Amino acid sequence: MTNPAHALDGIAAVARARVRVRGLVQGVGFRPFVYQLAHRYELTGWVKNDDAGVLLEVQGATTAPFLLALEAELPPLARIDAVEVARVAPLAVGPSDRTFEILMSERTASVSTGIGPDAAPCRACLAELFDPAGRRYRYPFLNCTHCGPRFTITRQLPYDRAQTSMAPFVMCEACRREYEDPLDRRFHAQPTACPACGPHLTMSVEEIAARLRAGEIVAIKGLGGFQIACDATNAQAVSRLRLAKQRDGKPFAVMTAGVASLRSRVSLDAEETRLLESLERPIVIARRNGASDEHACLAPGVAPELAWVGVMLPSSPLHYLLFHELAGRPVGLDWLDAPSDVALVMTSANPGGEPLVIDDADAARRLGGICEAIAGHDRAVVVRCDDPVTRVVAGRPMVIRRGRGSVPNGITLPREVPCVLAVGAHLKNAVCLTRGDRAYLSQHVGDMDDAETFRFFEQTVAHLRSILDAEPVLVAHDLHPDLLSTAYAERLGVPCLAVQHHHAHVAAVLAEHRLLGPHVGLALDGVGLGTDGGAWGGELLRVDGASFERLGHLAPLLLPGGDAAAREPWRMALSALWKMGRRDEIAKRWGRKGETLARALDRGVNAPAATGCGRWFDAACGLLGVRDRSGYEGEAPMVLESLVRTPRVLAGTWTIDHGELDLLPLLAALTTMSPEEGAEAFHGTLAAALVDLALPALLREGARAIAVGGGCAINAVLTSELVRGFLAHGIEVLLPRQAPPGDGGLALGQAWIGAQALALGTGR
Numbered sequence: 001m002t003n004p005a006h007a008l009d010g011i012a013a014v015a016r017a018r019v020r021v022r023g024l025v026q027g028v029g030f031r032p033f034v035y036q037l038a039h040r041y042e043l044t045g046w047v048k049n050d051d052a053g054v055l056l057e058v059q060g061a062t063t064a065p066f067l068l069a070l071e072a073e074l075p076p077l078a079r080i081d082a083v084e085v086a087r088v089a090p091l092a093v094g095p096s097d098r099t100f101e102i103l104m105s106e107r108t109a110s111v112s113t114g115i116g117p118d119a120a121p122c123r124a125c126l127a128e129l130f131d132p133a134g135r136r137y138r139y140p141f142l143n144c145t146h147c148g149p150r151f152t153i154t155r156q157l158p159y160d161r162a163q164t165s166m167a168p169f170v171m172c173e174a175c176r177r178e179y180e181d182p183l184d185r186r187f188h189a190q191p192t193a194c195p196a197c198g199p200h201l202t203m204s205v206e207e208i209a210a211r212l213r214a215g216e217i218v219a220i221k222g223l224g225g226f227q228i229a230c231d232a233t234n235a236q237a238v239s240r241l242r243l244a245k246q247r248d249g250k251p252f253a254v255m256t257a258g259v260a261s262l263r264s265r266v267s268l269d270a271e272e273t274r275l276l277e278s279l280e281r282p283i284v285i286a287r288r289n290g291a292s293d294e295h296a297c298l299a300p301g302v303a304p305e306l307a308w309v310g311v312m313l314p315s316s317p318l319h320y321l322l323f324h325e326l327a328g329r330p331v332g333l334d335w336l337d338a339p340s341d342v343a344l345v346m347t348s349a350n351p352g353g354e355p356l357v358i359d360d361a362d363a364a365r366r367l368g369g370i371c372e373a374i375a376g377h378d379r380a381v382v383v384r385c386d387d388p389v390t391r392v393v394a395g396r397p398m399v400i401r402r403g404r405g406s407v408p409n410g411i412t413l414p415r416e417v418p419c420v421l422a423v424g425a426h427l428k429n430a431v432c433l434t435r436g437d438r439a440y441l442s443q444h445v446g447d448m449d450d451a452e453t454f455r456f457f458e459q460t461v462a463h464l465r466s467i468l469d470a471e472p473v474l475v476a477h478d479l480h481p482d483l484l485s486t487a488y489a490e491r492l493g494v495p496c497l498a499v500q501h502h503h504a505h506v507a508a509v510l511a512e513h514r515l516l517g518p519h520v521g522l523a524l525d526g527v528g529l530g531t532d533g534g535a536w537g538g539e540l541l542r543v544d545g546a547s548f549e550r551l552g553h554l555a556p557l558l559l560p561g562g563d564a565a566a567r568e569p570w571r572m573a574l575s576a577l578w579k580m581g582r583r584d585e586i587a588k589r590w591g592r593k594g595e596t597l598a599r600a601l602d603r604g605v606n607a608p609a610a611t612g613c614g615r616w617f618d619a620a621c622g623l624l625g626v627r628d629r630s631g632y633e634g635e636a637p638m639v640l641e642s643l644v645r646t647p648r649v650l651a652g653t654w655t656i657d658h659g660e661l662d663l664l665p666l667l668a669a670l671t672t673m674s675p676e677e678g679a680e681a682f683h684g685t686l687a688a689a690l691v692d693l694a695l696p697a698l699l700r701e702g703a704r705a706i707a708v709g710g711g712c713a714i715n716a717v718l719t720s721e722l723v724r725g726f727l728a729h730g731i732e733v734l735l736p737r738q739a740p741p742g743d744g745g746l747a748l749g750q751a752w753i754g755a756q757a758l759a760l761g762t763g764r
Contacts, residue, residue, distance in 0.1 A: 016059035016090040023081035024116050025054045027159045029145030031102050032187045033075050038100040041066040044093055048103035059090055076146045077116050102182050115150050115159045117405050118223045119279040120315045122147040126333060129317055140318040141199050145189040151408055152224045152383045156466045161190040165380035172197035199379035208375050209325035216372040217241050219349050219363055223316055224385030224404040225356035226349035226363050228371060233343055238299040244370040248631025251303035253283045253310035255346040257323035258336040262311050265298060271392050280405035281315035285391040307642035348386050355456040356384045383463055385443045393716045394723045399740050400714060401444045410438030411738050414514040417755035421472035422747035423485040431461050432747035434755060435470045441739055441748050448484045476754035480529040497757055499750045501528025502539045503548045508749030509707035512738045518544035520697050525710035526614035537612025540694055545756035551697045552659030556609035560597045568629050569636045572615055573622025576667045613712045616663055623670050624678040640679045644717045647684030654689040661693045687721030698731055705732040711742030
């Protein structure tokens with residue numbers, strides 16, 4: 001980014017400068033911010049929006065400090081990518097001409113700006129929300145240029161009210177005055193509204209709160225779709241919700257009014273607290289603190305057998321109003337910073353793994369069997385967008401799921417690239433589109449198991465292309481030929497590139513760290529098709545742009561019953577015992593079903609080999625009796641991680657032969673341990689063994705860093721141990737931070753590989 005102060009070196013004391021500002025500078029209060037700065041520094045000139053961002057001219061003796069303040073005092077939602085300053089001839093200014101104007105926007109056929117993500121209510125709006133004398137007192141749709149909906153209400157660019165779901169709501173005279181006043185924080189805030197002219201709920205806040213207090217389950221229309229809420233301290237309500245939603249043991253997220261109300265339930269460090277209070281308002285995975293106070297305790301069914309629970313703060317005025325009502329309508333804002341017993345389960349309204357419900361009529365049809373009441377409103381959700389999920393890993397945030405509040409923020413690439421569309425894979429799908437030097441990774445789409453999710457996938461691609469005004473010249477997809485995303489890519493009529501799954505995982509990390517050239521990476525994952533036709537998943541790779549070399553991998557384990565082994569850890573435990581030559585123990589442990597599977601292994605029937613790191617986790621879980629069956633993806637390893645207090649290394653329990661890391665001796669040792677002992681030994685030893693596997697390659701390359709990606713990197717214990725282990729050898733671990741480490745970030749890697757293939761002329 002250009003340094004404004006240096007850009008003005010040598011300009012006369014009284015000068016006129018033309019300034020181009022690029023970035024997220026429209027719809028975020030940037031023009032009134034410039035207007036106020038210009039008045040502060042007694043400058044004349046003008047400012048306007050156009051297709052490339054914001055363009056302005058300033059004239060006067062204080063242009064240099066003005067430009068410094070332009071960067072230093074940004075509005076909360078603004079982001080500057082570049083400031084370009086040019087000298088222009090000063091205009092004659094008389095004593096009566098000292099004005100600065102906001103000019104009308106200029107639009108052409110090509111749009112290179114963007115829209116911002118949705119943002120939680122700012123402090124000024126909260127003060128209005130709870131001010132009995134204000135005209136927006138307890139109005140659930142208030143917002144300003146510093147907060148409120150953006151992405152989820154926008155149909156296409158430019159970001160004007162007519163292009164959003166606020167178009168049907170004609171502003172009243174009072175709102176119009178605010179909207180047109182450059183000194184008002186609602187100047188050109190497109191969702192501006194009040195009780196007289198804006199959207200309204202179909203059920204009062206008082207009734208919603210009363211139903212929640214009575215133990216009912218209520219669907220509530222949020223920013224990016226419906227959420228399902230109930231009292232998180234009411235065991236019966238949580239149990240009913242779990243049963244109705246057919247959620248097995250998958251954890252629910254919990255919302256409280258403020259951080260003080262969370263501290264009695266979870267331990268929060270400074271970074272976790274910062275994330276919770278950020279305008280993005282993600283779900284943050286935090287460790288339980290073992291509180292015994294019955295009023296502080298969450299119902300057992302919130303996150304069964306897990307040491308961590310997802311927690312969040314309100315992301316909309318409606319959320320705040322619910323807590324205000326449940327707290328007895330306290331005066332002012334101080335109650336938000338005081339501890340409270342009130343906690344709500346706030347989970348996605350997507351029955352049976354389907355896409356998030358966003359339409360009121362659809363909610364009545366799809367949620368009626370889950371909820372006792374449905375609270376909608378008449379502002380349409382244009383783009384479904386689930387809550388984002390973040391976890392602090394090795395001291396810094398790691399995005400687990402992109403969603404409301406983080407999309408459509410772009411990820412800066414190492415250089416400008418052609419427009420590439422990447423369509424992800426099958427599980428945890430998200431898509432990515434590049435424009436200029438940024439990659440725009442979409443919100444979480446989900447597992448591509450049904451027609452509704454596939455339609456959402458198609459809508460997401462279409463909307464991303466629309467708001468970015470971008471036409472791809474290449475489509476990157478997974479190497480697996482049978483995926484729906486692969487078939488979609490091949491139907492678009494655009495040149496395609498098949499990308500190996502784990503190559504993409506490592507490339508995604510390198511892309512967000514803006515690294516070019518060859519690098520070594522570990523892809524620690526479940527399963528992905530390898531270039532040899534096998535099932536890969538624990539890979540040491542040398543990645544060099546559009547090409548890669550497999551340097552090592554975890555030893556393969558057989559998957560008894562094929563895909564069923566990924567859902568039933570006892571099968572992987574059986575496979576491990578069979579591989580150890582301890583076949584006689586199988587029937588004793590699992591009876592007839594075990595003997596049947598053992599015979600299948602003897603004959604080599606329906607038991608493909610896989611090197612997946614996730615399958616080694618499953619084997620450990622099965623041997624330790626942590627879980628025989630996972631009710632949701634990753635449940636058994638998550639429970640295993642929850643048992644760890646202090647990871648430890650069992651020396652001599654792994655071997656490396658020609659780049660193949662075999663942990664069978666470690667699994668054998670686990671058979672004599674308690675679940676807690678085994679969990680600590682498995683995590684510590686796996687990390688040490690992976691360091692041992694990678695170090696020779698790093699030394700050969702002269703590398704001082706290693707990229708680590710894949711779904712297993714979400715495991716905070718494992719990843720923290722890898723960071724510590726490599727650091728002991730002077731090696732930095734590069735972790736995914738802006739994109740999910742699992743398949744939710746895969747499209748970023750695909751897109752970056754596709755862009756580099758185009759540069760080499762290898763994209764077909």
